[in-house]
Amino acid sequence: MSQLIFRQLFEKESSTYTYLLADNQSREAVIIDPVDETKDRDISIIEELDLDLKYILETHIHADHITSSCPLKNRFKDAKIVLAKGNPVNCADLFLEDGEIINFGNFELKGIKTPGHTNGCMTYSIEDMLFTGDALLIRSCGRCDFQEGSSANLFESLTKLFSFPDATKVFPAHDYSGRTMSTILEEKKYNEMIGGNIDKKTFMDRVDNMQLSLPKKIHIAVPANQSCGVNLY
């Protein structure tokens, strides 16, 4: 029986998590949110594990770091770059609809639209795991003040994620204090933005008052990511 190879990988500068998933028999693999700074590490791991990279998935167009999706595709020629439908990206091979499934080996991965942080955010679901990008973070959630962000939409997206079973594992795109995962139950109870059954208005007030400075790299990262990092090479 196929087993899932699972590797969580960390990029220090932007505190981004990249995820590599593969079928241990067919060796077919997907990578979620790869980062330019760590592309050599990720290429080494894919090659050393003898994986056949099928899909390069982005949870959204990132503003804080540049993707390595194009360099990875240059190395693994059959890999397809994937985002949610509606993202203004000129280089993707496949735009997923809400609920659409892609396959690697014996595994299915489903895209779930979770707009709010950006309007094109997608969570990926496989087995008892959710890869939530910047929609649901550990004890927090994504900001909503650029890239068509909307705290109202984010509330609906998080409510959708909270309908998954309590034991579902949450793997976000970032954590800034070294936590690697959470669960839906924990976030329902302890999330500082939406935990404890708060109402939509309270949530929106909290998110709309986050008062964060812009990500340092936003003016470089967003256009670069709209070209899958291709402009750099």
Add this chain to the structure above:
Amino acid sequence: MSQLIFRQLFEKESSTYTYLLADNQSREAVIIDPVDETKDRDISIIEELDLDLKYILETHIHADHITSSCPLKNRFKDAKIVLAKGNPVNCADLFLEDGEIINFGNFELKGIKTPGHTNGCMTYSIEDMLFTGDALLIRSCGRCDFQEGSSANLFESLTKLFSFPDATKVFPAHDYSGRTMSTILEEKKYNEMIGGNIDKKTFMDRVDNMQLSLPKKIHIAVPANQSCGVNLY
């Protein structure tokens, strides 16, 4: 049936991994290599997950960071501080022999002496996982130039770890490039110090010629850790 709760936690300054393991039914838990800088985060997680901390395990006396074992014990009064027998530590509750087992809930954790990086290093084994401390690192191994280090002993220790099944997961005390785990098979093949069936003399030459500067905190960390961090509080 009991399931294992597993959390890998990262401390950025020293790139140290802390591991929290628990039985999801009895809630009994152990923590491996907790770090002073992240003790508040770890206390929060233990409390939020409603865990009953039984053991605080050190893989060895660290030279690069200060443990939070004493502050954790102050918070969780029944927890016992554990190291391998022979470590010059004045505060541990339990010194494990090679092969000795401790229990939490329905789980067994075995101590395996793996001297070399320090003479008191211990790897902890549970199910298909090894927590290797600084003995076996991902694609590397610990240095052997202080705290009674010995590259000859480390060769024997790594040989012992390589006798575990190929699929055994390796969780080290550190990784400096954001990788979170490896497997015995990968390290047999790709470890840059001992991979590819090299002989003892070649390994010892490589380790003995590492040419590293001393850890910045060694003169503070080693005595503090010999008191389980207690001198700071």
